[in-house]
Amino acid sequence: MGKKFEITDENREELLKEIKIHLKSPGPLLPILHSAQRIFKCIPIPVQKLISEYTDVSIAEINGIVTFYSSFSLYPKGKHVLGVCLGTPCYVRGSQIILDAVKNELGINVGETTKDGYFTLEAIRCIGTCGMAPVMSFDEEVYGEVDVTKAKRIIKNARGK
Ligand code: FES
Incomplete structure (x- = not known):
């Protein structure tokens, strides 16, 4: 099971304070x-909703920006991020089987974080190392020719670590 996301009163107030400040300048949405x-x-949907209410920008537009820029994330990330590449060359060499094994091993789905906050699991797109497909990443490190045993x-x- 993944870690549950919660908006605390303190966080909500801090965000509203920031929104008020940024709304005074042009192009406030990105800041x-x-x-x-x-x-x-x-920035999960409940936070997007809050921002939408106070800025009059639609959730669809906010969500588009959040999912486009890699500096934003939709879910809380853990201390470390594990990625399994589902790009075509990795996929045809069995990365889905690896992803399923990793999901089982950690007890979470793609996009979730383990309860201890240690691992976030991501299905990633080609990271340019198809020559060693199937590929898995651990934070900035890349591992090639991964099988289920190696993934574990x-x-x-x-x-x-
Ligand atoms: S498709 Fe996986 S690294 Fe290119």
Whole structure:
């Protein structure tokens, strides 16, 4: 099960304060989203809704920006991010099987974070190392020719970091 997201009163107030400040300047949306990311560590739909209410920008537009820029995330990220590449070359070499094994091992789905806040699991797109497909990442490190055994070993080693 993933970690549950919650908006505390304190965080809400801090965000509203930031919104008020940024609304005084032109082009306030991006700075507001940066503030939201800093305050909540992510910008899920409930936070987008809040921002939409106070800025009159639609949730669809806000969501489009949040999902476009890699500096924003829709869900809280853990201490470490594990990624399994689902780009075509990795996929045809079995990365879905690896992803399923990692999901099982961690007990979470793609986009979720383990309860201890240690791992976030992401399905990633081609990271340019297709020559060693299937590929898995652990934070900035990239591992190639991964199979289920290697994936489990990567997770085991990562627990100690
Ligand atoms: S498709 Fe996985 S690294 Fe290119």
